[in-house]
Amino acid sequence: MRVAGGLIDRSRTVKFQWNERWMTGHPGDTLASALLANDIRLVGRSFKYHRPRGIFSAGAEEPNALVELGKGAAREPNTRATQVELTSGLYATSQNHRGTLGWDWLALNDALAPFLSAGFYYKTFMWPKAFWERIYEPTIRAAAGLGRLSGAPDPDSYAHGFLHCDLLVIGAGSAGLAAALAGGRAGLRVVLADEDFQPGGRLNAEQFEVDDQPGAAWAAETARLLAEMPRVRVMPRTSVFGVYDHGTYGALERTIGGGPRQTLWKIQAKRALLAAGATERSIAFPQNDRPGIMLAGAVRTYLNRFGVAPAGRVAVLTNNDDGLRTAADLRARGIEVAATIDTREGGAVVATRGRQGLREITLASGKRVKAECLAVSGGWSPNVHLTCHHRGRPVWREDLSACVPGGALPPGLSVIGAAAGTMTLAATLREAHLAASTVAEALGATQGVGDPPRASDESAAITAFWHVKGQGRAWVDLQNDVTTKDIAQSHQEGFRAVEHVKRYTTLGMATDQGKTSNVLGLAILAEVAGQSIEQTGTTIFRPPYTPVAIGAFAGRARGKEFRPTRLTPSHHWAAENGADFVETGLWLRAQWFRRPGEAGWRDSVDREVRTVRSGVGICDVTTLGKIDIKGRDAAEFLDRVYANAFLKLAVGKTRYGLMLREDGFVYDDGTTARLGEHHYVMTTTTANAGLVFQNLEFARQCLWPDLDVHLVSVTDAWAQFSVAGPRSRALLSRVVDARDLSNEAFPFMACTECTVFGGTPARLFRISFSGELAYEIAVPTRFGDSMIRALMTAGEDLEVAPYGTEALGVLRIEKGHAAGNEINGQTTARMLGLGGMVSKKKSAIGAKLSEREEMVREDGLSLVGLRPVSRAVTLTAGAHFLAPGDPADMAHDQGWMTSVAYSPELGHSIGLGFLKRGTERMGETVRAYSPVRGEDRLVEVCSPHHIDPEGVRQRG
Amino acid sequence: MAEITLKPTPCLGGVDLRIGAIHIQERDDLALICVAIPQEGEAAVADALLSTWDLPMPAPQRVSTAGERSALWGAPDQVLLLAPRVPERESEVAAALDGKGYVTDQTHAWVILEVSGPGVQAAFERLVPLDLDPDMFPAGAAARTALEHMAAIALRLEAERFLLLSASSSARSFLHALTTTLSWRAELSPDG
């Protein structure tokens, strides 16, 4: 219910829906405060027992009030109502119940609780064996889980951002504000981030004064001052979720008013101050989980910040002075305090009543007290999380009954305020001011930092008190339903290490990561084990501090923008001319060009292949990696990185190069052309372009740093076309300016720089992948579109036609050229029949290790051609070879089919494959067995050069 | 075939658009020539640049400018020259260097966009990983980096005027990343 005061804007009303009911709140409310204002107490169900639950806290630590926010594709499960800023039209529903929130069938689990104790599932569901996947597990799964994903693509967008600063201040409570102020005054570049939409932290929740103003007013004023400083950036709604290496912090900003839904910032900070405050924890007592049982500090937050009282009658249970403030603040607002129970005076709560909302508590004395809310304070735990992200462990401080940051903190990070265990205000402000001044000094700032804000210290005395023994279950982890008994049982069963207890009981593994329960759990374990909390240790904190949407981590890299798309220079022309495109790495390439009347892709491909074999075809081969290699030692360099000899390649000549990895396996292949005395251009496969470049750089900088050789990637600089087929010379003669292309003047493997179409610079290579008379011609990229059009016009009477990657594949399979399917990183030169190319006269990369015994076995695999015994049959790749009559098992496996194609020239299906002792087995029949495709064919082993084995055509 | 001549097509069709207060323009008028410096040849190359065009060798991450020519630091043994595009630019540079450096025309490997207007630096926070604070990255600074999985060079001309370079083949994806960023900026801060 609403009471007076608070930081909400009562002049305006915000309408929202809760479980299909319209309600109202005010700007400045959270969903949780608005629900409490509307007297909603039951908001959710627990994970395991489906116990009725209410709002427990007022922040990131909330274990109970998880809701589904929004509808349709925008539905966001597991959202903490305590952190949702109330906006007009907000739609929220409760989750994790079968039936209604009030009547949840799965609450049956609660009745079965004695049989569902820690780890029960490890001990049963084993019989009968087949029932696990079919019955037990589906049942368990359906009951487990919390909220529901929509199943539809997330409709929103997410950004990544990059910030750089001198000082990152995490948390804008009293500590963070004071630190940012000092840092800002010193002239540092400061980022101040707080996950709340309202700066101020606990100052907004308390009745403290700073600099003689109400704390909340001071906070608002300070935030405004900071926002006006040009080098300070105040980031509300921004949670710093992780500390990564070398001063990198991950932060998530919820944007409002347009732009991406959230921005994931990578903040690079020279120094950081963690001012994350502390989180209150509960006390374990019987039935301590009912709606209405809340953290005492949260009750103050609702009262002082939101002007909401959780109930008309509130009892307070505390082990420290801070809890007593709740009683005082309640009284000040005229709320009845039904009882103030101080464990330091022997007080305790031993039982509670009220299934869907607290009605009554029983005190240790046996006295029953009517109350709809019980405010509990078991003490405060500093928010040390981020200090542990480099796997440091906090240390126990007996005087505070809390863990404080300890050990080696992430370099550059210091801690101030309640997060550091400084639990009182004046001390916090001084500490924060000093810390920021120290940073300023260390970073060489010269401007003055001013004086620290003034305040007085409140009392914060505490005497540890963890749990009330008694009848009934006492909850430690509210969300995962871990009780004190579970912890004891875990210990009893041998799970004694704190990390074992966590994993066996699931303590602290829920969406709140045990923010309110971990320390309590530790204390109880210590008690059971009869050891100190220090000896017990803590579990490790991991990022993120609060859960972060997966979409935010992905940013905009999704859908078609998952990775950049590279287009070939002839892309637009191809699209206009019926091309279907295929992804090859990041490139989109024309796969084939449909023509009217062609029934399917095979028609188009067959036609394109025939065009190349009988006329002239053009294919955009820009995607092949191209590297300009220059320098006095370029030849020597090439000779070391290629397995075959390169020293003697003449200017104007091109050579096929075989590149091995240092381990002797084939890495890549391509041609390298010598265009000038000190100038070569190397081509690589499309897939390996980047890797080869990197390896060449390694060789040049690290292996032979004094060779004069220079590499420039020119893949994107040249639009390159293969012009292939018997009529290619005729076509190119019309294209290339003033150059004799006759076989004598420009023979197979010749290359030159030239011009085309009256002056456009070009590179011309006479190389052939198709086995036909063929050339590759390159022009500067921006001329590529014009070039393809010009080539088509120039070759119109020659019936020139474009061909795509599929025809390219057919052509090379017909010729027995290895490509990606064969050169997959597991292939030796020997397997490809290229063993002879590996020069024994030099120690080129890979040469030595290519000689290892298992790689030169006589009975190894070798590349062969295959054709179906029954020619009408279609071959498919991936089939394994077996000798006819052998059993189909691994022991009799003889190789596999790497590539297949339909050869229009031969009129049947052909293949390439690796076969044991393949070269010796020409003419033999083997089985091509492909059970996943349901195929079993007889194939005949033949030369991989299905067409023109002597290579006459390409030289003609 | 004398009747056919080839015409260059700008990578992004000469894109020229405004998003909010920010202006994006394809700079298809620039040439980019890479000069590799031979072993022990740095002084000679520096000499040639200075004597021919008055261009000092740029320091790492910096650009030196003389008239309409600029030199960008590319790598320990590489300088990139940026100048108005004319067909003979590569041979001009080669002639000036006269064998003292290895010259490769990289004009066509890159697309160049000029992005300017109030709030550019702020908008780039959601795109460019570099620290663009004017103290760190003043006018005349240039750096290579990657953004949205694409290689890029960012060059600052003025406080709120940048050149962004990226691979010509993925120019469309690059533009998409840029325009999305700028529209977010426009939504979040309509006045720049």
Added chain:
Amino acid sequence: MIINHPLLGPRDASEFVYKGDVALIDRPDGMETSLDEMHDYLHLRDNPAGEHQELWYHEQGDRSWLVVTRNTLTHEITNVALARDVARARGRSR
């Protein structure tokens, strides 16, 4: 992770490609190298828990190979040098 490039200053490690132990610079060149030497060079690693000198390639930058001295327990980086200089210092030349 941030690598303080000796020429370019601090850069995010995501701009780099990692190769491994700096010992990969010490390739046993030459015809007389034995199979065993080559095998050990390529395959065996100290893989220390502590200080590690390693090769990183600034792919999205100036394409320099760097030698980074980094602690494999804490990730602390204590030195970054151009690999070319390191290679020369280790006696490599042409």
Added chain:
Amino acid sequence: MRFSALKILREGLTGNRGWTPMWREPEPKPRYKVLIVGGGGHGLATAYYLAKEFGETDVAVLEKGWLGSGNIGRNTTIIRSNYLLEGNQPFYEFSLQLWEGLEQDFNYNAMVSQRGILNLFHSDPQRDAYVRRGNAMILSGADAVLLDQGELRKMCPFLDYENARFPIQGALWQPRGGSVRHDAVAWGYARGADSRGVDILQNCEVTGFRIESGTLKGVETSRGAIEADKVVVCAAGSSSRVMALAGMRLPIESHVLQAFVSEGLKPIIPGVITFGAGHFYVSQSDKGGLVFGGDIDGYNTYAQRGNLPVVQDVCEGGMAIMPMIGRARLLRMWGGVMDMSMDGSPFIDRTHIYGLYFNGGWCYGGFKATPASGFCTAHLLATDKPHPTATQFRLDRFRRGAPIDEKGAGAQANLH
């Protein structure tokens, strides 16, 4: 103590007071026949099978922390036998068969859940490679099904078939693949070994080896020296560190692999799904969390934690194939230190030191191997011969030129 529904019923009715420790906490004896260094999955499974299958119970497992604190306790729990190469496939198939009978075998419910694993393919060459692999699986007695896009759609309607940058064409499906409750595997093996007499010594770090003229005599530990006839090192990510104590350098680098879990969600993903054009794989735990991962960070480390670029890369992969997870929140991220070998495949072998054995090089795939690795290591220790399914996991295979390189990435550890 035998576990059953009946036992739970009885205990539930009597206040759960009768449960006893799953394992003893014994003091180290001065001498054992066999010492196993590393109380992870492989060490514990080795102990279990040594005792159960080979009758050897004079065994201790030495674990430097708490049992299961290594990679067994932090992996993404995928089991499968969808390997390609003959050095691997029969071994992983053997392992899968052991998984299938495991719970009944050790009377502990490790929740072996064979809900299938899907490897998506996005191009024709990739499909061909999967066909080859699927056939290899069938040839070694495993199951494999090639799904086209239509069949896949029925199983996973939520994948992005329309707008994906790399179109989802289909999948290679292994119906018998799935996931297992990882911690329970360690606990189940530990309990099974302990009850047969094996000593499990936690907080017992091996700090040195006693080797005399090429023969192993025992180990030094943080709890004193222990003698033994045979010692096998199953230290996963710490392999190099431990073997260095015996003067050995390994073809292994230690790298971090990160993993992630989302907040709990109602069931939405069947089985395991693996992206074929990026780094992302996912399954849903019994509790409802999406458990997912991707590539290693790629630099040598022993730090059990990684950095943001890989987190982003993995989530990008997730969004690329299933954009419905955009609003699911990542709850926790962690890392484990991987023993990345030079070909991506493991070792189960003797060393040149008599009595010293090595099990390692499991990379990011050793969880599924746990039962077979334990069995085969036990076999090797007990018989001094490799188990028939593990004959190629030899330390000298690089010298011989016989790497088992599934990816074809060559001798660079972080590429596997």
